[in-house]
Amino acid sequence: MIEVHNLTKRYRGGTAVDDLTFTVEPGRVTGFLGPNGAGKSTTIRMILGLDRPTAGTALIGGKPYSALHRPLTAVGALLEASALHPTRTAREHLRWLARSNGLGERRIAEVLEETGMSAAASKRAHTLSLGMKQRLGVAAALLGDPEVLILDEPVNGLDPEGVIWIRNLAKRLAGEGRTVLVSSHLMSEMALTAAHLVVIGRGRLLADLPTEEFVSANDGSNLEEAFMRLTGASVEFRSGGPR
Amino acid sequence: MSAFAQAASAEWVKIRSVRSTVVTLGLFAVVAVGLSWLIARGFSPGGPETDAVLPVFFALLTGQLVLVTFAVATVGSEFSTGTIRASLAAVPSRGRLYAAKMTAVGLTIAAAALVVEAAVFGLVRLVIGDGAAPLDEWWTIQALLGGWIHLTLLSVFTAAVAVMLRSTVLTLSILLPVLFLGSQGLGNIDTIRPVAQYLPDQVGMVIMHLTVPGDPRFGRDYGPWEGIAILVLWTAAALIGGWIAMRRRDA
Numbered sequence: 001m002i003e004v005h006n007l008t009k010r011y012r013g014g015t016a017v018d019d020l021t022f023t024v025e026p027g028r029v030t031g032f033l034g035p036n037g038a039g040k041s042t043t044i045r046m047i048l049g050l051d052r053p054t055a056g057t058a059l060i061g062g063k064p065y066s067a068l069h070r071p072l073t074a075v076g077a078l079l080e081a082s083a084l085h086p087t088r089t090a091r092e093h094l095r096w097l098a099r100s101n102g103l104g105e106r107r108i109a110e111v112l113e114e115t116g117m118s119a120a121a122s123k124r125a126h127t128l129s130l131g132m133k134q135r136l137g138v139a140a141a142l143l144g145d146p147e148v149l150i151l152d153e154p155v156n157g158l159d160p161e162g163v164i165w166i167r168n169l170a171k172r173l174a175g176e177g178r179t180v181l182v183s184s185h186l187m188s189e190m191a192l193t194a195a196h197l198v199v200i201g202r203g204r205l206l207a208d209l210p211t212e213e214f215v216s217a218n219d220g221s222n223l224e225e226a227f228m229r230l231t232g233a234s235v236e237f238r239s240g241g242p243r
Numbered sequence: 244m245s246a247f248a249q250a251a252s253a254e255w256v257k258i259r260s261v262r263s264t265v266v267t268l269g270l271f272a273v274v275a276v277g278l279s280w281l282i283a284r285g286f287s288p289g290g291p292e293t294d295a296v297l298p299v300f301f302a303l304l305t306g307q308l309v310l311v312t313f314a315v316a317t318v319g320s321e322f323s324t325g326t327i328r329a330s331l332a333a334v335p336s337r338g339r340l341y342a343a344k345m346t347a348v349g350l351t352i353a354a355a356a357l358v359v360e361a362a363v364f365g366l367v368r369l370v371i372g373d374g375a376a377p378l379d380e381w382w383t384i385q386a387l388l389g390g391w392i393h394l395t396l397l398s399v400f401t402a403a404v405a406v407m408l409r410s411t412v413l414t415l416s417i418l419l420p421v422l423f424l425g426s427q428g429l430g431n432i433d434t435i436r437p438v439a440q441y442l443p444d445q446v447g448m449v450i451m452h453l454t455v456p457g458d459p460r461f462g463r464d465y466g467p468w469e470g471i472a473i474l475v476l477w478t479a480a481a482l483i484g485g486w487i488a489m490r491r492r493d494a
Contacts, residue, residue: 084326087263095256096254100330
């Protein structure tokens with residue numbers, strides 16, 4: 001379970017995350033939705049202890065991330081899939097992660113197999129396609145067999161096959177009783193993947209409801225349009241027209 | 244294995260798994276060994292006895308620029324590629340991650356410097372023959388020890404600066420001209436010498452017999468081990484600065 005309490009992040013230029021409170025329950029996929037720049041990635045970075053909150057807390061299983069012993073066995077995160085050293089192979093990337101948390105070589109082989117990366121394991125990162133980098137990122141997230149998974153914009157730039165793979169994977173992991181948080185700026189994608197939605201705009205919570213409720217409330221209308229109505233007031237930069 | 248040992252082991256995997264490590268450390272060896280052979284061939288005895296180590300240290304100090312590139316690139320690539328986030332997610336204690344990284348980089352450099360210095364010294368002795376620096380004299384041992392410490396600490400210093408600046412290019416752009424200043428002898432210009440002699444790349448010159456205290460033109464106001472002590476202070480200051488930067492900033 002992930003608990004976010006009154007989480008706030010202010011920069012010199014403004015507020016990225018504004019008094020955000022929500023809970024991500026285990027056993028279902030929770031979609032973390034918002035337009036680009038809504039504060040999704042900043043929130044996720046604070047949950048992972050990468051960014052320091054201005055105020056508020058983010059807890060994983062009741063503990064702040066920094067208090068986790070062997071964190072990869074508690075939380076698996078997919079951030080930017082392209083954040084790899086270009087000349088390091090896929091297997092060595094997983095190896096340093098495994099070593100850092102005292103995980104054995106066997107887990108490396110298992111997650112390579114699980115993500116269909118076994119054949120590409122000896123390839124250097126700069127030769128991997130975006131889809132393969134995404135799979136490697138998922139393999140890294142699964143390495144410690146964690147109870148909590150956080151996937152930040154996992155389908156960005158993926159081909160249809162990759163999109164479906166991520167969708168099914170997220171559902172399967174939630175089906176195993178894990179806590180799964182998937183961020184996206186695409187409502188239509190989340191409607192297919194998530195059982196629950198947390199929607200934010202300009203760092204503020206706009207909605208926290210079951211996906212079904214959102215869909216039936218907007219029955220008949222295009223989901224992406226309904227999402228835009230919900231977040232419309234909070235979009236900072238729009239192409240064309242006055243703000 | 245302790246949490247620190249695990250983190251250090253992960254850092255070692257990072258170092259040995261990228262191509263730039265092989266390239267830079269290999270180039271360091273080639274430059275230092277090749278240059279020492281060329282310089283030693285042109286060595287003519289007749290000067291002070293300690294001149295026999297000049298080819299060793301001229302070669303090592305030129306190779307040092309490549310060694311520094313290794314140190315800076317190893318640290319800087321974490322920031323330029325964005326893997327720093329994965330590193331911090333895996334090792335949330337920033338102090339531990341930083342200590343593990345500096346330990347792994349430092350030990351790698353210490354090992355590379357030791358091997359290459361031994362090779363260079365052996366080659367120079369072979370080429371010079373009679374009049375080569377005797378290994379049973381304290382001044383030779385002291386010079387070799389000092390040179391090894393200098394190469395290692397100066398590289399660790401630059402690695403820590405790279406953590407502060409979070410960039411390979413920026414760090415090298417600032418540090419390489421400064422290090423060139425020393426290797427090209429510009430640090431001996433009268434007007435800047437009183438200050439320049441205390442720069443981190445300069446303080447090892449006395450122990451390596453590239454200059455002596457009291458020399459009218461190239462002299463220093465400190466002795467061999469005092470120079471090394473100043474380098475230790477520089478390195479400690481940079482390590483503390485890197486640690487503060489690691490702790491404070493968002494990833």
